[in-house]
Amino acid sequence: MRSFGTGQTVVRRDVHRSGRVWSELALRVVADTGEALVTACVPGAQARWPALYAQARGEGDRSVRTEAFDAMASGRWELTGAVWQETDLLLWKPxxxxxxxxxxxxxxxxxxxxxxxxxxxxxxxxxxxAGFDTLDLTVDLVVTPDLTRWEWKDEDEYAHVRRLGIVSDTEHRAVEAARGEVLAMLAELSRVFAQAQRWSSWRWEPAWPTPCLPQGLTTAERVAPEGG
Incomplete structure (x- = not known):
């Protein structure tokens, strides 16, 4: 498995099963271990999003997000340049x-x-x-800072992408298993949540420049096997 160095710029890409890139986000590596790749970004980090998705974020219009998923199902969308806004993001990805x-x-x-x-x-x-590929499957779990309460988010959009065939039955079963895994992690305060206090105090390294996307990354490239 390729390892990345602390402070290195990497790119998260969401890639549709057709091989087309759905989104890109520039990140910096906080840590890369056998347990997880930990990355981060701050406002101003470069991104590319589908034009309709970017419009939905800008306008706060969820109906446009639905149009974006319809475009994904059809295989027809265009990426537009964007920047990460408002929050510092710390991302822990096993x-x-x-x-x-x-x-x-x-x-x-x-x-x-x-x-x-x-x-x-x-x-x-x-x-x-350049980093790693994945694909966001729309459903999310929002958890309070003290890990005592949580709620599911975007269940309606998840049902929609299921109807569109974006999420297959096999993927749905994997998501259902992952839901149970995450809830067990919360109940047991295990894995990343065992280090919640440490990560809660994390701050962006001031010496790190804001992450930028390399040129020409959107084109398809060979990737390591899933999980690698």
Whole structure:
């Protein structure tokens, strides 16, 4: 398995089963161990998103998000340049897991505070020369900073992408198993949540420049086997 160095720029790509890139986000490596690849970004980090998805984020219009998923199902979308906004993001991604655990930090009087934990349900990692590929499967779990309460998010969108065939029956079974795995992690305060206090105090390294996307990355490339 290719390893990345602390502070190195890597790119998370969401890649549709057709091989087309759905999104890209530039990140910096916090740690790369056998347990997980930990990456981060701050406002201003470069991204590319589907035009309709970017429009939905800008306008806060969920109906446009639905159009974006319709475009994904049809295989017809165009990427547009964007930047990460508002939050510092810390992303913990085990290589074979059907989820990632994200922490979102926002400004406060002391600099930054943890707003919430956020579990994305998504494909296992495929490492590339530039970073890693996955695919966000839309359903999420939002968890309070103290890990005592949580709620499911975007169940309606998940049902929609299931109807569209974006999420197959096999993928759905993997997501259902991953839901149980994450809830057990929360109940037991295990894995990343066993280090919640440490990660809650994480701050962006001031010496790191804001992550930028390399040129020409969107084209298809050979990737390592899933989980590699």
């Amino acid at each position: 290589p074979t897991a059907w989820f990632s655990v994200n922490a979102f930090f926002v400004p406060d009087a002391d600099g930054r505070r943890l707003r919430n934990w956020y579990v994305n349900f998504e494909h296992p990692t495929r490492r590339t020369e």
